Amino acid sequence: MTNPVDKPSGNDAGRIRLRAVADSAQAGCRFDQAAAVLFADYSRARLQKWIRSGALTVDGRREKPTFRLHGGEVLRIDAEPEPDTRAEAEPIPLDIVHADDDLIVVNKPAGLVVHPAAGHPAGTLQNALLHFDPELAAVPRAGIVHRLDKDTSGIMVVARSLRAHTRLVAQLQSRSMSRIYEAVVRGEMRRRGTVDQPIGRHPRDRKRMAVVPGGRPAITHYRVLTALGAFTHLQVSLETGRTHQIRVHMSHLGHPLVGDRQYGRKPGPVRGLDPRVVAAVREFPRQALHARTLVLRHPADDAECRFTTDLPEDFSGLLARLRGGDD
Known part of the structure; x- marks a missing residue:
């Protein structure tokens, strides 16, 4: 588990200092490779550069990227982040939930x-943020401190300064930032429960994640809002915030998300199910997952902040159809 060290202060407020x-x-x-896992909020290229410069050390020593770990070593970052100039500003509309001098809260559709990546070099949230606030070019990844999958909607926080970025990343890593989602899954589930199963790369399909022995610890809590037959x-x-965590854990329980083509098995027929419900589920174009609420400590004064978004139209329409109403 990654643990933040001293909070930045004084002239060092802009530095990234993590352990x-x-x-x-x-x-x-x-x-x-270990650094890429332990400091997953930073790109491999940035971590490699920090290793070569000595900003990322093992037990206080500079080591080559190929150095083999034995386990138990302390990895530390003490670095001045550099602007990320790979993404260009693009005039993409944003749904801004909140904005102040330290952070922006957006509702991602x-x-x-x-982030720009292979297959998606432009047209991303990062491009949109750089157009909204060009000064975000001085913050790693335009201030984005956590991710949502392409087809997951919902709330995200963006840091507008290096100090805010460091403090928000520290909250994520210390698990003091709360993220609450709503989802629609297949099957009937118990009133509430917890999934505590490690997640890592699928042993045969490297594009997928899976519950695997030796994976990174992952804990998901859930409770039933509405039983829908x-x-x-x-x-x-x-x-925790592992890649595809909710999707993997729900699939592991045998209750994959509606619309999840990557982790959901092809559903069999359900006796007596309304044909309109069958059509709504079959035609839902994405995983039924929405990041509804975000609770964090404001990086300026440590005050607790709670941000909530409405369910998007497609999600609300799906729920209406499953309840037997009109969409």
Whole structure:
């Protein structure tokens, strides 16, 4: 688990200062590979640069990226971040929930990719943010501190300064930032529960994640909001933030998200199900997952802030159809 160290202060407020301890899962891994896992909020290229410059160390020593860890080493970052100039500003509309001098809270629509990447070099949230506030070019990844999948909608926070970025990343890593989702899954579920299962790369399909021995710890809490016969409307909260965590954990329970083509098995027929419900589920174009609420400490004064978004139209329409109403 990655643990933040001293909060920035004074003239060092803009520096990124983080600490992580390599556990048994990183034993035998290369230094750069372990760093990519332990400091997942930063790109591999940035981590490699910090390793080469000595800003990222092992037990206080500079080591080559190929250095093999034994487990138990302390990895530290003490770096001055550089502007990320790879993304260009684009006039993409944003749904701004809140904005002040330190942060921006946005409601990301389904279909919008967060960062430029292979297959999505432009047209992303990062491009949109740089158009909204050009000064975000001086903050890593235009201030984005956490991600949502392309087809997951909902609330995200963006840091507008290096100090805010460092403090928000620290909250994520210390698990003091709360993220609450709503989801629609297949099947009937118990009133509430917790999934505590490690997540890592699928052993045969590297594009997917899976519950695997030796994966990174992952904890998901859920409770039933509405029983919908052959489906269940859930509230889901995360203690950890692994890639595709909710989707993987719900699929592991045998209750994949409606519309999740990557982690959901092809559904069999359900006796007596209204044909309109069958059509609504079959035609839903994405995983039924929305980041509804975000609770954090404001980076300026440490005051608790709570931001909430409405369910998007497609999600509300799906719920209406499953309840037997009109969409």
